[in-house]
Amino acid sequence: MLINFSARNGIKTPVQLFYHPEPVRPKRRIWPVFMPFSGCPYRCVYCAQEKQTGHDVTSLDYIYQQLVSELKEYFENSNHSPLEIAFFGGTFTALPKEWQLRFLSLADDYKKRRLLTRVRCSTRPDCVSPELLAELKDAGLDMVELGIQSFANYVLEASLRQYDSKTAVEACEFVKKSGLSLGIQLLPGLPGSVFGDLYRDISITRELNPEAVRIYPCLVVRGTVLHKWYERGEYIPWSVERAVEEVSSALLRLWNRNIAVIRSGVALEQSFRTNIIAGPVHDAFGQMARSKALYLYMRTRLASGGGYKPLRLEVPARYSGEFWGHRRNLSALYSRLGLTSGNVSFHSGNLFHLFF
Numbered sequence: 475m476l477i478n479f480s481a482r483n484g485i486k487t488p489v490q491l492f493y494h495p496e497p498v499r500p501k502r503r504i505w506p507v508f509m510p511f512s513g514c515p516y517r518c519v520y521c522a523q524e525k526q527t528g529h530d531v532t533s534l535d536y537i538y539q540q541l542v543s544e545l546k547e548y549f550e551n552s553n554h555s556p557l558e559i560a561f562f563g564g565t566f567t568a569l570p571k572e573w574q575l576r577f578l579s580l581a582d583d584y585k586k587r588r589l590l591t592r593v594r595c596s597t598r599p600d601c602v603s604p605e606l607l608a609e610l611k612d613a614g615l616d617m618v619e620l621g622i623q624s625f626a627n628y629v630l631e632a633s634l635r636q637y638d639s640k641t642a643v644e645a646c647e648f649v650k651k652s653g654l655s656l657g658i659q660l661l662p663g664l665p666g667s668v669f670g671d672l673y674r675d676i677s678i679t680r681e682l683n684p685e686a687v688r689i690y691p692c693l694v695v696r697g698t699v700l701h702k703w704y705e706r707g708e709y710i711p712w713s714v715e716r717a718v719e720e721v722s723s724a725l726l727r728l729w730n731r732n733i734a735v736i737r738s739g740v741a742l743e744q745s746f747r748t749n750i751i752a753g754p755v756h757d758a759f760g761q762m763a764r765s766k767a768l769y770l771y772m773r774t775r776l777a778s779g780g781g782y783k784p785l786r787l788e789v790p791a792r793y794s795g796e797f798w799g800h801r802r803n804l805s806a807l808y809s810r811l812g813l814t815s816g817n818v819s820f821h822s823g824n825l826f827h828l829f830f
Contacts, residue, residue, distance in 0.1 A: 488782060490828040494793060495726060495771045496764075499686075499734045502591075503557040505545075507577075509537050512564035515601070519634050519665065519699035520692055522749065534573050542580065549589050558592040559584075566595035567602050567610070567618075575613050582614030592616040596659070599645030600637040607652035617685070618649045619657030624664055624671065625678045632666025634699075646682045656684040657736075662720060663692035663712040663754070665703065676724045680731045687728055688737040691717040693753035701751055714762075717754030722766035729767070738763045758800045765799040769807060775828060776811050782830030786817040794820045 511517070512534060548554060559581050566574065584590040594617035602618065624630055625639045649656045658679050662672040679687060694704045694711055703709040712720075721738050728735050739759035740746070747755070756762065776784060789797050797818070798805055808814065821827075 488780065488830045490775060490779070490830075491825045492775065492828070493825060494768070494790070495729045497729060497732045497734055503555070504594075505557050505559045505590075507537065507541055507559060507561050508563040509534070509561060509566075509569075510563045512537070512566075513568035513597075513601075514565045515568060515598075516634070516636055517699075519703070520661070520695065522695040522698050534569065538573075538576065538580070541577075545580070545584060549584070554589075556589055556591045558594060559590050560593075561595040563596070565597050565601050567597040567606060574610065578610065578613040578615055585614060594619060594655075594657070596621060596657075598637070599642045602645050602648055604648050604652060607648055607654060611652055611654055615654060617655035617657060619659055619686075619688070620645055620649065621659045621661075622646070622675075623659065623661040624667065625675050626667070626671050629664050629666045629671060633664045643678070643682070646684070650682075655686075656682070657686045657688065658682065658684045659688045659690065660724075661690050661692050662724075663717065665700070665709050672720045672724055676727050680727065680733065683731065684733060686734045686736045689721055689724060689735060690737070690740050691721065691754045691759075693740065693755055694751040695746075696749040696751055704752055711753035714754045714756050714759070718759070718762045718766055721763040722770060725763055725767040726770050729771075761796060762800045762803075765796050765804060768793070768796060769799070769804050772808075772813075773811060775826075776813075779828070779830045784812045784817070785829040786819070787813055787829070788819050788821050788823075788827035790824055790826065791820040791822055 510532075511521075561577060566577075569577075578593060581590055581593045585593065593615050595615060596619040599620050599622055602620075607615075607618070620642070622642045622645075623633070623635060625642055627639050630638060630642075646656055646658065660672070660675055660679070662675070691712055692700075694700050694709070700709055704711070717739075725735050725738065737760070739754075739756075742755065742757060772787075798808070805814075808818075
């Protein structure tokens, strides 16, 4: 909002007061249960779940028994606060039905004891139906994250995803109509992608209005089909610079629709890092994308200042590490907007104060 502020010299000066553009969302602690490739009907060209998660492919019975033991030990031997449980790394809704219900029954027992708050799973858009989702909801499932990856048919075809954009959109609608929360996972930079694909994917995602989105720029991982294509020169991954530019714009567009982005860039465990051959990998990728998104937002705020040059900006201290960017790489861009270390300060409040 824009109000008047009385400066020390007695002249009233315009000031904008506003919050960070990212929507406020509850902090959730998630217990991830990794089941690499379990239920997966295909091995995706980019996928190496055992390398990414650090968990080897193993039987569902082993995963289940481990989970029984770990949940019991975690909750019965200490006073922990409730958390969510998430079944990741495979195609949960393509597991044998008895195993889907068995895992959900175990989680639901802890939900009834108020030790777990929600249950979520990840799956493919071609592995859901209204009937199955209704049954899983009744069994205790709360959220489905769909590995959409792209809404472009030519990208899905080039990446051998085995479904089309219509199937992806319908799956999102199935989830929402079932009463389950929807999460969408996007994988920009896949084979066959061209400039503008992520922008269009975000436009479709905004219309579908999921609760949350994950954005994982495509990486070349050792041992995958994509690794072979990369070595033969048939696939060129994004650079870090392009990924930051594309993802930062995507973040701001999602934030503007009050859609939470719960992850941008993969978690770089050491075991996974050693298996990344190429692609936009950087320890601070998430921070870089968020910082650039905030810069883009600040640019629009300054443009709405009625032609006034900024006198000073007061930033909530919680964003002090984010504002200037990774290693202050956004300083030059802010300087062009009239914001420098000389007129930017940090304070303990929650609002940005932009004085003109």
